[in-house]
Amino acid sequence: MMKTIYLIRHGEIDKSSLFLDENGIKFSEKIVEYFSDIELTYLTSSNVIRCIETILPLSKDKKLNINTFDDYSFKSLLPLSYCKSHENTKSLICYRLEFLNCLLIDLNQEPINNDKESKDKLYNQIIQIQIDDKYEIKSEYIKLN
Numbered sequence: 001m002m003k004t005i006y007l008i009r010h011g012e013i014d015k016s017s018l019f020l021d022e023n024g025i026k027f028s029e030k031i032v033e034y035f036s037d038i039e040l041t042y043l044t045s046s047n048v049i050r051c052i053e054t055i056l057p058l059s060k061d062k063k064l065n066i067n068t069f070d071d072y073s074f075k076s077l078l079p080l081s082y083c084k085s086h087e088n089t090k091s092l093i094c095y096r097l098e099f100l101n102c103l104l105i106d107l108n109q110e111p112i113n114n115d116k117e118s119k120d121k122l123y124n125q126i127i128q129i130q131i132d133d134k135y136e137i138k139s140e141y142i143k144l145n
Contacts, residue, residue, distance in 0.1 A: 005083045006092040007103060007127040010050040020053045027124050028054050030144040032061050034126065040064060042091040044079040051094040074099040077106050084131070097122065109139050
């Protein structure tokens with residue numbers, strides 16, 4: 001049984017409003033295209049509006065609710081626990097950057113460097129994590145153009 005967890009950073013934002021900017025909106029549309037042939041079973045997100053905005057079009061397209069979590073829950077890895085606990089699922093987590101390394105470390109993956117260039121590379125990118133029944137984990141970074 002294989003589990004797949006997709007980690008997505010929220011789309012780029014307008015610094016004054018903190019809502020998605022034009023690039024962020026385009027990214028949310030690219031997400032829908034990318035997942036058009038992938039049967040997702042669970043969507044989860046930070047409860048911050050930019051994260052919800054990023055995956056809302058996907059939620060509508062897939063007819064899936066977005067399960068939101070507050071900062072404390074993300075720090076406690078609750079969204080990841082939910083994703084890992086379901087058998088043979090394909091789940092997506094839309095995260096704020098502050099919580100990515102917690103998720104990656106729990107998945108035995110290399111954390112992201114804390115420099116601006118490394119952080120900015122995560123925009124328009126999906127981290128695909130596959131976990132098999134022996135808990136062997138493979139990751140792939142997928143750039144959406």
